[in-house]
Amino acid sequence: METIADHKKAAEKHVLYEKNPATKIATITFDRLDKHNTATIGMRARFAELVFRANIDDEVKVLVIRGAGDNLGSGGDLDEHGDLYLNPQPGDSFLVDLEIEDPDVKYPPPGSFRYLHGLTDYYAKARSGNRPLQEFKKISIIEAKGYCYGWHFYQCADADLVVSSDDALFGHPSFRYAGWGPRLWQWADMMGPRKFMEMLFTGRPFTAQDMYDCNFINSVVQRDRLEEETAKYAHACSITRPNDTVVVQKTFMELYKQYRGEYMGSLLTGFVEGMLPAMTDDGDADVNLGKGSTFKQGIGKVVKNNDLNYPADWRLSKRGRGNH
Numbered sequence: 198m199e200t201i202a203d204h205k206k207a208a209e210k211h212v213l214y215e216k217n218p219a220t221k222i223a224t225i226t227f228d229r230l231d232k233h234n235t236a237t238i239g240m241r242a243r244f245a246e247l248v249f250r251a252n253i254d255d256e257v258k259v260l261v262i263r264g265a266g267d268n269l270g271s272g273g274d275l276d277e278h279g280d281l282y283l284n285p286q287p288g289d290s291f292l293v294d295l296e297i298e299d300p301d302v303k304y305p306p307p308g309s310f311r312y313l314h315g316l317t318d319y320y321a322k323a324r325s326g327n328r329p330l331q332e333f334k335k336i337s338i339i340e341a342k343g344y345c346y347g348w349h350f351y352q353c354a355d356a357d358l359v360v361s362s363d364d365a366l367f368g369h370p371s372f373r374y375a376g377w378g379p380r381l382w383q384w385a386d387m388m389g390p391r392k393f394m395e396m397l398f399t400g401r402p403f404t405a406q407d408m409y410d411c412n413f414i415n416s417v418v419q420r421d422r423l424e425e426e427t428a429k430y431a432h433a434c435s436i437t438r439p440n441d442t443v444v445v446q447k448t449f450m451e452l453y454k455q456y457r458g459e460y461m462g463s464l465l466t467g468f469v470e471g472m473l474p475a476m477t478d479d480g481d482a483d484v485n486l487g488k489g490s491t492f493k494q495g496i497g498k499v500v501k502n503n504d505l506n507y508p509a510d511w512r513l514s515k516r517g518r519g520n521h
Contacts, residue, residue, distance in 0.1 A: 201296045204239030205246075212243045216251070221258035221440075222431050223251050227270050227349075234270035236348045237277055238294055241326030248329040258443060259434045260333065261427060262352060263340035272347020272370065275500070282313075291316040294325075314471025320379040321463040327379050328463060330355035331454070334444045336434045340427040341365045341405070342420060346513065351380045354387045357450075359414040360430055361405040362423040367413070368402035370500050370513055374484045376476070377469055382462020386454075388413050401511035 211234075216223035225247055227234040236244070251257045264270050281289055290304030294316055305311035323329040330337050330352060339353050341361040347369050353359050369378045378384075385393040392411040396403055405417045418426045438446070455461075478485055484503050504512045512518045 199293070200298050201242060201293055204237065204293065205243050208237060208239030208243040211237070212240050212247065214247050216254070216257055218256040220432070221256060221435050222261065223257045223259070224261045224263065226263050226265055228265040230266045232274065233268050233344055234264045234266070234349070235272060235274045236270060237274050241273070241348065242296065245324055245326035245329045248333055252333050252335060255440065257335060258440050259336045259338065259431050261338045261340060261431050262356065263427070264342065268343030269339070269341050269345045269365070270349035271344040272349060285312065295319055310471055313473060314468065317379070317470035318464070318467040321460070321467040327351055328355055331451070331459060334447045335440070336443060338427060338430055338434070340423060341414065342423055343515070346370060346402070347378070354380055354383045358430055360416045360423065360427045361408070361414045362420040363405050363417050364420055365405040366402040366515070367408050368396055368513065372397055373400040373503060374500060375473060377466060379463060379466050379470065381466045383459055386457055386459070399511060401507070402513055
């Protein structure tokens, strides 16, 4: 696939959308079961478009975001960009991610600061699919379960409400191979600096109870009650105040978040991410996204193998965690 249109078309079967005009409740479902609902370029772009569409639609007041199967999702598809991150060659670019299809546009060359920063700065924008819920003026509810990692963790922090099953795990694998992620500031703000620093420095995933205790999520229930609990929240939100009032409420909350620096933090993280090639290793065995030799077997395998170096109850993989 060469164009963003191709990517979006392929994503239609993986990002599903439906709405009920009678209840004004819409639902986005991530459905890529063979990959734990990992998000592709097209899925992120389609998600951003659907959120924007629901934001305008007068027949939508509440947007529920959920995952098919056992997980909300395990983040972005790390293998999709492959050598664009790890071994860029002359002529390589992220123009498809940026939704630029004009052949006359010349992308900055590999090795320049702008090569990577052009993408990471774009990730600070709602249009990229990384923070569209921050600009959504209706009510958003995440139904969290299983893996809630990486890109899906972004959505959890940006949503208005999070209803979670007791088996959910939250975090970002990039803390262990890069050191940061596009929504760093927002995570610290939502979790509180002390608990977020624990997640950042140890790289361990937090359980649903951990996240409830630091006020990140609103409700924790057993898995068999999750859909019922989410529906209860969605119904209550849909019958409270009219859409015009909700937009005023959301605008107030958006201004509050900007006072606390939400978008500034996103831009700052985009700048920091662009500095990744300048990060040097402490030793030969270090796992570093910017070091291509580490990832010859594929970034996904490296992350999984590195996971085994951590205490069992701090591993990202449910299988690696065993009974913990």
